[in-house]
Amino acid sequence: MNTDEVSIRTAGRAGRITLTRPKALNALTHVMVHAIDEALDQWQDGQMVGLVLIDAEGTKAFCAGGDIAALYHSGTAGDFDSGRRFWADEYALNARISNHPIPYVAIMDGIVMGGGVGLSGHGSHRIVTERSMVAMPECGIGLIPDVGGTWLLAKAPGHLGEFLGLTGWRMTGPDAILAGFADALVPGDRLDDLKATLENTGSVAAIDDYRETPDETPLEAQIEFAERHFSHPTALDCLRSVESDTSEFAQKITGLMRRACPLALACTFEMVRRVRTFEKLEDALALEYRFTWRSMTEAQFLEGIRAQIIEKDFKPSWTPDRLEDVTPDMVDRLLAPLGDDDLQL
Template identity: 50%
Template sequence: GGDIADMYATGTAGDFSYGQKFWADEYRLNAKIFEYPKPVVSFLQGFTMGGGVGIGCHGSHRIVGDTSQIAMPEVGIGLVPDVGGTLMLALAPERLGEYLGTTASRMNASDAIFAGFADIYIPEGKWPVLIAQLETTGDTACLTPETPAEIGPIPSQMPEITKHFRGVGLSDVLTTLENDDSEFAQKTLKQLRRNSPLSMACTFEILNRLRGSNISLAKALDLEYR
């Protein structure tokens, strides 16, 4: 993820120019990766969160393995999903984007592929050889997908996610969850209550504005930067 220590220090001191430049430069880089005409291969090992998603999940070939943990956790620190992550959230199946963006839930390899944050699973033990082949040949044909060793929980949770997150805003979601005694509803409610209410409400608004025929990374980054 991104290193926000300097941004915090300058911001609390009243200097917001550092953060403005930091985000502008970061978002331009995200757009460059997204638009780059040559293959961009990323191996998403371990934690890929926030700023790491902006670097690793906009390329042409996004590879996950057994240790992959992908998330957009910004609502936990008073921000909104950014680095173009709202585009992927808006394009995720049904209302999965709202769920991931407001709960900051982590995805394993299979869930990341299901949600559209990754493309293929390859066991991490094979990565060094593949990286060497890519460095030597530049041919992405060596990237052969395999079946993830562990299937994540999200596909089986989709009926519940759709049921509770189909409202137009945060208050709708909270109301349905509070009136449901199921394990999923109560766990999700606990997750939401840990995060910033304003950040979660803004996340819903961004995704509502993004969806439609003119959805694009440029629009996502513009809304995030505001």
């Protein structure tokens, strides 16, 4: 199923998926979700191809997230079901990627955020470059790290997950490997050769011939900071701990957290802690769906998109406007079961 937003084809022994919205940073639409899901379904028996290889046009972005502008316009028009259907189908795709029976190789070149992490981070072979920038910045728009983001954050070493989720920290390619979001670093100028080899052989063994050892992993220097400040019982305790640190870096982190949506911060923290006890991705996706299902009506998603993406005044009016005023009941309400509307995967 080809569209003008995604190219799907076979090339040699590879099932090929290329996102083709470079001017929109390859933001993921509902049409793209359906097309990719249909292709994975057709290829899963391994008879047509030996592996799946997903990439994107251009080098600026693999995928900068979901098409949140479209979600904003439908939500402000009172159509909440469109967003809910998109998230349900997107999360089902994330689960399919995680469970796909043949290798799924994701080329995470350029910006990889939100929905882009969902398309790549659950694959069996995740490749970054020196151009990669990987992040889960959803708290800045009143959302939580979804698309299985809480699962990846929960599995990160120590308390890096809380640090990354609550700050939206931008990871380099080597950082993403350290945090468990990626597997191998391949220089950008060798990607074309790697893709050709994968297409010709249908074997992921070729990746080892192209991977390099990272020279520098900036996130490694923040592990001790994350353990000292993000191992506390609540998001507010973490923020207070960071605020008590007089270092320039700590003050930068304080600013990031104070600008984010307080309710989203509290929910993200609680979700990462819960998901750390889960045994499968599907359970994390179901928990995330409880928040996103309510995000337009009971949370701050539409206000966050208005301020950061649509009007760009960068002055969201959060309610509550301080993490100190978020109560456990508020968090529990947003993460409570949805009954018949709970996500079934």
